[in-house]
Amino acid sequence: MVDNAGSKTGNLAKGDVTDDTTPTLSGKATAGGVVKVYDNGTLIGQTTANANGDWSFTPGTALTDGAHNLTATVTTQAGGESAPTAIFDLTIDTIAPNKPGIDEAQDDVGAVQGPIGNGKPTDDTTPTLSGQGEPGSTVHIYDKGELLGSATVGQDGEWSFTPTTPLADGEHSFTVTSEDKAGNVSEPSDAYVVVVDTTAPNKPSIETVFDDQGDKQGNLAAGDTTDDARPTISGKAEAGSTVVILDKGVEIGRAPVDGSGKWTFTPTTPLSNGGHDLSVKAVDAAGNISVASDSFGFSIVAGGAPAMPAITAVKDDVGSIQGNLQKNAVTDDSKPTLEGTAEPGATVSIYSNGDLLGSVVANASGQWSFTPGTELKDGLHNLTATATNAAGNVSPATGAYPITVDTQAPSSATALELRDDVGAVQGVIASGDITDDNTP
Incomplete structure (x- = not known):
């Protein structure tokens, strides 16, 4: 059977679906025999097999949408109609799918x-x-x-x-x-x-770094020193792109570029004391990234946030077990001594579970030591520290140094009882008694 209509044409197999309402049937029969074609048992037409026994039939009336069971018989000149062929089933479907x-x-x-x-x-x-x-x-x-x-x-x-x-x-x-x-x-x-769009934006630029803090204000020149830990940075880049601001290669923020190609950025977090090397890259709406701008180097003193301090040791000097406590250790010392490092002269604030325990000033060598004035309660204490410089800028907090305080002695053992369950005399054995039970 052949489908001659629509986008899919060619031979049909049993059980196929077709949009051809007048598919062409063909087969073999007795030469000269009259082939009758039936659809669901109803005669829909006939044809004659040629001298080679080949026959072909195309319905004169379109088949309706739905299932069709096609069979054929042959009637010879002797007048006898053969049994029908095996069913050739197919489904007519002329309805297009819904709009995808x-x-x-x-x-x-x-x-x-x-x-x-x-x-x-x-x-x-x-x-x-x-x-x-x-x-x-x-x-x-x-x-x-x-x-x-x-x-x-x-x-x-x-x-x-x-x-x-x-x-x-x-x-x-x-x-x-x-x-x-x-x-x-x-x-x-x-x-x-x-x-x-796979074309990267043009190389952006840093035009100015502006100091608006302290006695000396104005644009910084490359290599200058400033007390402004949040200077305003501005420059040029591709209009509509976004600039990524980098400090020594680490992103510190982003800023949109306006229609005239200008951008400006002020850090939300104060920059730390020391040297800084700023550069920017432009990212367009498609995600293409430009090469980095020329760098702009400068230094911050006093106004910058101090470096993050460190808790290097927590010491137990109470009870039978003393010495340095590792992270997650258990101690009976409710006032353990913390030691660490920080920027010289910085005020180190020590916290337990986010609550301030107290403060201490790092010495000229950057060392500090702190013992709580109030006993820590039994339980878990996540100890952290921050450093604050003379300008009032606060460093990031250290990672947690967890310890668990446990000052509760174990419960005393309960009184022992011996019981005799052997021989004529059984029951509780009083202190000093004699028993014949060698496994009381």
């Missing part, structure tokens, strides 16, 4: 990843498209009318497709059609547009 849709384009490349909005840029040259369609159908994906490929719709009605050939830079307008097993094709989906 593209729900999302996904970027999984570069600095900016995630869903790509309709009409938005991406640096992913092989974005993954996904959407919905008729379960079991095949969606054909087009870019401005050119076929990119196909995907099968799952039984949940979902499909996804990733181009195997990278897309060129520029606008891409994707549409999909849905084709069912019979070859019926839906109308195209609405267009989903993405703009592929």
Whole structure:
């Protein structure tokens, strides 16, 4: 049986689905015999086998949508009609699938990843498209009318497709059609547009670093020293991009670039004392990253946050077990001594579970020692410390140094009782008694 209509043509197998309402049947019979064709037991036409016994039949009336069980018989010149052939079943389906849709384009490349909005840029040259369609159908994906490929719709009605050939830079307008097993094709989906952009922004620049603190204010020159731990940094970059501000290669913040290509940034967290080497990179909306700007170096004194202190030891000097406590140790010393390092002259504040225990000043060598004035309660104590310099800037907190205080002695043992369960005399054995039970 042959399908001669629609997008899918060719031979049909038993059980197939077709959109051809007048498929051509063919077969073998007695030469010259009259072949009668039946559909669900109803005669729909006849033809004559040729001298080689070959016959072919195309219904004169279109078959209706639905299931069809086709059989054939042959009647020879002797007048006897043969038994029918085995059933050749097929289903006619001329109804096109519903209009499919593209729900999302996904970027999984570069600095900016995630869903790509309709009409938005991406640096992913092989974005993954996904959407919905008729379960079991095949969606054909087009870019401005050119076929990119196909995907099968799952039984949940979902499909996804990733181009195997990278897309060129520029606008891409994707549409999909849905084709069912019979070859019926839906109308195209609405267009989903993405703009592929793999060109990195031009090299950005740092134009000024401005000090607005203390007696001496104004723009800093490269190599200057400042007491402003939060100087305002500004420069130029590609309009509409985002600049990433780096200090010695570590990101400290981001700032948008306006339509005229200008940006400005003030750190939210004070910069630490010491040398700083600033640079910026520009990231466009597609996720392309520029080369780094020229660096701008300067130093901060006094106004910067001190470096994070350290708790180097926690010591127990009470009870039968004394010495240095490791992290997560248990101690009976409710006033253990903490030791550590910090910026010389900084005030070190010690906390337990976030509550201030007290403070101590680091000496000229940067060493400090602290013993709580109030006993720590039994239980877990996560000890941390911060350092505050003369300008009032506070360092980040140290990591936790957990210890558990336990000052409760074990409970005393209960009184012993001996019991005799052997021989004529049994029961509780009083202190000093004699017993014949050698396993009381």
